Amino acid sequence: MWNVDDEPLPESERAVSLTAQAGGDTEPSGAGQRSPDPVRILSEVFGYSGFRGRQREIIDCVAGGGDALVLMPTGGGKSLCYQIPALIRPGCGVVISPLIALMQDQVAALRQSGVRAAALNSAESLARNQEAERALLDGRLDLLYIAPERLMLPRTLDLLARARVALFAIDEAHCVSQWGHDFRPEYIQLSLLAERFPGVPRLALTATADAPTRREIVTRLGLERARQFVSRFDRPNIRYRISQSDAGGGSARDRLLRFIRQEHPGEAGIVYCLSRKRVEAIADWLAAQGLEALPYHAGLSVAERDRNQKRFLTGEGVIMVATIAFGMGIDKPNVRFVAHLNLPKSIEAYYQETGRAGRDGLPADAWMLYGLQDVITLRQMLDQSNADDGHKRVERQKLEAMLGLCELTSCRRQALLAYFGDDLDSPCGNCDTCLEPPATWDATEPARKALSCVYRTGERFGVNYLIDVLRGRETDRLRALGHHHLSTFGIGTELEPAEWRVLFRQLIARGLLRTDLDGHGGLSLDESCRPLLRGETTVELRRDQRPARSPRERGSRAARPAADLAPEDQALWDALRACRRRLADAQGVPPYVIFHDVTLAEMLHEAPVTLDQMAGISGVGISKLDRYGDEFLRVIRGHLGL
Structure with missing residues (x-):
């Protein structure tokens, strides 16, 4: 099996050095002794004014030494549920993460906020890994990210036994389930943590797990005594739209192009296809139409995958055309659409893949075309697999549920949430079947x-x-x-x-x-x-109809930050984004690691002109205020003529 821990890191992570900060500091600005108050950490480190949902309950549970199973939708703030307890408890929080890309984003973002974070993986040089290990043993790390394969090495377990571990966070915990859509056999070995580190709290986190998958996570990770925190699965900012590819309106690729040009010009998105061949064909065709579209699938070289992924993460309007090999752990917050040109094999897969859109809470689209051949192909793949009859039966039921979601005539969001045991009292008003009820x-x-x-x-x-x-x-x-x-x-x-x-x-x-x-x-x-x-x-x-008019044509879509701005506001918005891009390029990190679009939009509307006013903007913590406050104030003041 391909070992993701052997995949080289993109350049953006190599630019985030454990020891090389401006001025030669060995820690990021703001590292060191912190208040044990979660609210104060949330404000001073991460720049947010209040917790969402059950975040505070989870943080209190884990900070107090308890185990937890956390189910929270993508974009719901799962990371804070282990990052803040790691800053409260003595020692270093160890985060088990399945992908290099996820480690890259998390470490880069944490260090921007003044948190002492590092990742151990085989893509780094021996010297850098040794420095990370010394920092761990010396108590100079708050969070350490590591893949399950490397964690289970005897040498790594011995290293952790000599360190002070604050907690273990098992991210993407659905990977432990053989019935899940992203099964990773290495995750099963993580039950060893309960035996080797019995006094260390553990929390497992995932955005997608139905009841059987949750039960398997509990059993396989030894979390029978853990508190379970199941949040609402609803992502109200995402509009779900599903159409048949043979329902008229042109070819699938023509309809995709029309959707992108009419509704998401110049915006980042992901297009999922079932086969590598179709990925490359669609990426090439979109590029020929003048869009910046890149392919991603397991058949590409590691170097090309890394190059394309880095361009997607750091670019402002790049479209990634990919198989399901792409996406887990991608933290890019301003993905404005996820399109499927083939049917996903389960509702779990569909929910996770569409959940990569709109992580910043702003309006986003989950748009899909599917046809009869998709149904036939997926059923043939399942029937011809080497899985036992029990596994095939479960997978067949999952595919039937996905087809049912596509073919229903009532609210899609109600059906989607009901699958995860989450009831929505009334139709959502933000899916195609609500907006234009099918005949x-x-x-x-x-x-x-x-x-x-x-x-x-x-x-x-x-x-x-x-x-x-x-x-x-x-x-x-x-x-x-x-x-x-x-x-x-x-x-x-x-x-x-x-x-x-x-x-x-x-x-x-x-x-x-x-x-x-x-x-x-x-x-x-x-x-x-x-x-x-x-x-x-x-x-x-x-009754199949021609594709519905776009939301922009209906005029019912909530505005994004840059939508329908007055000319003077558009100029400031462009200047703020240019400032963010310049700072990001200088450090080799994605722009959203500096500030999310939501934070820039608040700067646009509030127009702070002092550091104190800037400190009140959501997403601006003490470290980022110190690093970037003057830069963005200079842009705003210049725009206001001050």
């Missing part, structure tokens, strides 16, 4: 015709052939097989081929039809279709 139709008779045709042709043909039979198209193959004599030949002329394809897709989604196991796309009847064939039940299906 339905009584598809009972056409569905019976389709099922009969599958049966009478021998339950071994694909959709296109079945449509030829239903519509009475006498092809050479059809005549050779004698199917032009069947009772179902020509009985389906009331629907166009595209309409029949949609109907077959929905019958597959509802489990009334099954796909074959040999990769040829043949369909067969599922036992559940018999009541419909016998006339005992009816079926209403979603």
